[in-house]
Amino acid sequence: MVENVVQIIQNKKTLSKTNRFITNEEINQLVKEHGTPLYLVDEGTLHEKVLELKNAYEKFHGHVRIAYSIKANFNPSILKAFMKDNVTFDLTSLGELFFIRELKINPENVIYTSVTEELEEYKQVLSYGVERVVVSSYFGLINLSQAANIVGIVPKVMVRINPEVGVKAEVRASYKNGKFGVPLNGGKVDSAYYIVKSIFSNPLLEFEGFHFHLGSQITNFVCYINALERLNSLLNKLKKEIPNFSFKTLDIGGGTPVFYNEPVPTPQEMASIYIDKLNDLVAYHGKFTLMIESGRFLVAESSIMISKIVNTKEYNDHKIVILDTGYHLLLDAALLKQEYPQEIVSNKSNNNHLYFSNSNKQYTGKNIHLAGRLCDTFDVFPTSKISDLSYANLGNYILFYNVGAYSLVFNMPFHCQTKPPVLMKTCNGDIKLIRKGTSFNDLYIEEGGSIP
Ligand SMILES: Cc1ncc(COP(=O)(O)O)c(C=O)c1O
Structure with missing residues (x-):
């Protein structure tokens, strides 16, 4: 029974939806102000x-x-x-x-x-x-x-x-x-x-x-x-x-x-x-x-991470897309092979198409592989069935959905990586900084760099 x-x-x-609480224009604007990677939380x-x-x-x-x-x-x-x-x-x-x-x-x-x-x-x-x-x-x-x-x-x-x-x-x-x-x-x-x-x-x-x-x-x-x-x-x-x-x-x-x-x-x-x-x-x-x-x-589902595509390379019919994030910011991608849904957002000030002729047309989700910035074999991102990686081109942004749980709390400094800022969209629509990003200098001091 x-x-x-x-x-x-x-x-x-029931198919839950990815929670897109922010427009492409807002994403472009926020990245201009805060850079990538960047976490966004919807109150x-x-x-x-x-x-x-x-x-x-x-x-x-x-x-x-x-x-x-x-x-x-x-x-x-x-x-x-x-x-x-x-x-x-x-x-x-x-x-x-x-x-x-x-x-x-x-x-x-x-x-x-x-x-x-x-x-x-x-x-x-x-x-x-x-x-x-x-x-x-x-x-x-x-x-x-x-x-x-x-x-x-x-x-x-x-x-x-x-x-x-x-x-x-x-x-x-x-x-x-x-x-x-x-x-x-x-x-x-x-x-x-x-x-x-x-x-x-x-x-x-x-x-x-x-x-x-x-x-x-x-x-x-x-x-x-x-x-x-x-x-x-x-x-x-x-x-x-x-x-x-x-x-x-x-x-x-x-x-x-x-x-x-x-x-x-x-x-x-x-x-x-x-x-x-x-x-x-x-x-x-x-x-x-x-x-x-x-x-x-x-x-x-309250949170999205925005990362940027900083390098790409091609192996015949496979394309490797390298991001400025890694498992130091999304540990479960490596630990549990968590398949966070992803989406590409075009970078309005992206000039890379002037230098690269990749049309991306020959690549579908299946032969695009997302890799993180760390020099570690496990730093790759599995893709979700609903990930849409069309236009995974150099300079564009990639959103990782549903990253609010067990991600910020695992941020770690492997490869001297800093913590990205976190922004919150409040219930009245304002966007406020709720965690400052850290700098290399913060990390150096935290690791004992100022101890004589
Ligand atoms: C004792 C206890 N309660 C609740 C939770 C929350 O579990 P979940 O994140 O699956 O809701 C955990 C997670 O490890 C836990 O250890």
């Missing part, structure tokens, strides 16, 4: 995505809360935009907590899910007033309890389970003997069962609920059904053992996919696969808040 539903959904996968898309994700779960029989996983993109202006949507912020490190503090984000709107779970870390988290903490090991629970005692706060503890289900995704986060979370019944103390019982017997802690994160860019949603079924068995077991057992929040992590090469289901189509399972949990175990903790879906 489940397989049938999945098949139906997969047959009518309106950020707000729309929050709404789309929330609406996808409208059939859930309880309260729904959207959390933004700031690891996907921690640019302060993007965080400020999401503050307007009153989302919860999902953090994983003290560095991310620093950003949240600087922005004076209400700690009630924070959920902290650490991998390291150190005592010092938890002391700082609780001292800022964050109450909702997700533990992923028994050692983490001990540290949290000690931190709670020192700081004098009773944290609302969630337990990150590793349901150990098979996941079809670009990045899998739940697998047998995996790094994240604890098994339901596995190890002696590192099991969800044991940890929940420990929380109930510890007056320094309050039990809030469960968390799982199955992976990113998930394309088959049966894994949610399997994870919820496994959670249901655990809940039944806990109910038998703990007389006053109940939970208030279930966080089902991220995974909502984004269009790159293949059409993907919408969040609503995705939710429809397992919404009944979620409602069954409400029916059997009482009302709870459902937390959807998304990174990729909320930011990916």
Whole structure:
């Protein structure tokens, strides 16, 4: 039955559009002012995505809360935009907590899910007033309890389970003997069962609920059904053992996919696969808040990167197009072979056609290869099925779509490369600088160049 539903959904996968929020004239003008490479973020898309994700779960029989996983993109202006949507912020490190503090984000709107779970870390988290903490090991629970005692706060503890289900995704986060979370019944103390019982017997802690994160860019949603079924068995077991057992929040992590090469289901189509399972949990175990903790879906389509074609060469019927960007700015192109959709925009002040006679006519998308500027074999850009590389000629611009997630945050200085500026188109249509580009001098100093 489940397989049938999945098949139906997969047959009518919705083709998301690339999000072109800027005209060719504006692109030419912005490049004149800021150069290339250049990132552009559309604020309106950020707000729309929050709404789309929330609406996808409208059939859930309880309260729904959207959390933004700031690891996907921690640019302060993007965080400020999401503050307007009153989302919860999902953090994983003290560095991310620093950003949240600087922005004076209400700690009630924070959920902290650490991998390291150190005592010092938890002391700082609780001292800022964050109450909702997700533990992923028994050692983490001990540290949290000690931190709670020192700081004098009773944290609302969630337990990150590793349901150990098979996941079809670009990045899998739940697998047998995996790094994240604890098994339901596995190890002696590192099991969800044991940890929940420990929380109930510890007056320094309050039990809030469960968390799982199955992976990113998930394309088959049966894994949610399997994870919820496994959670249901655990809940039944806990109910038998703990007389006053109940939970208030279930966080089902991220995974909502984004269009790159293949059409993907919408969040609503995705939710429809397992919404009944979620409602069954409400029916059997009482009302709870459902937390959807998304990174990729909320930011990916908000952003475009503009790069310039700076060299070309031809091998009989193949053309290599060399750009002034590389995997130092779009790491997932190399790491995950991410097929970002691309489009050529003509450079209005391009005089190169005066020197080169390439008509480009003999080249189709298939025999044009995009390569980055780095001296590294892996610095090539796979193309999306909807990439249009006609007129991939010297001097023209190339847009990379859907680059808002897991790209800015991976910018790196390999080959002494600098960080490009980031501009935001605000909801009232203004374009503002939200991150300055860095210079070679900045990099030299940062790398210790001024140390005698
Ligand atoms: C715990 C947790 N929650 C949520 C997310 C966000 O996932 P996605 O970007 O697929 O929405 C991640 C991503 O790694 C994560 O580790």
